[in-house]
Amino acid sequence: xxxxxxxRKPASEHVYADTEIWQCSNCNCWSRVEFVYVEDPVCPICxxxxxxxxxxIRVE
Ligand SMILES: [Zn+2]
Numbered sequence: 001x002x003x004x005x006x007x008r009k010p011a012s013e014h015v016y017a018d019t020e021i022w023q024c025s026n027c028n029c030w031s032r033v034e035f036v037y038v039e040d041p042v043c044p045i046c047x048x049x050x051x052x053x054x055x056x057i058r059v060e
Contacts, residue, residue, distance in 0.1 A: 021033060023045075030053075
């Protein structure tokens with residue numbers, strides 16, 4: 001989509017960015033904030049409270 005054919009192909013075609021996520025306080029489950037529509041989400045796996053964190057994840 002935004003690929004520029006300028007001969008400087010990056011080592012990785014994927015783009016990573018610091019993104020706000022809901023991280024489960026009890027297990028490794030997490031979800032991007034933009035995909036969560038409740039103010040106080042609980043983990044879908046273990047029903048624990050989730051906390052806001054920033055994670056470097058792949059965005060493209
Ligand atoms: Zn969990």
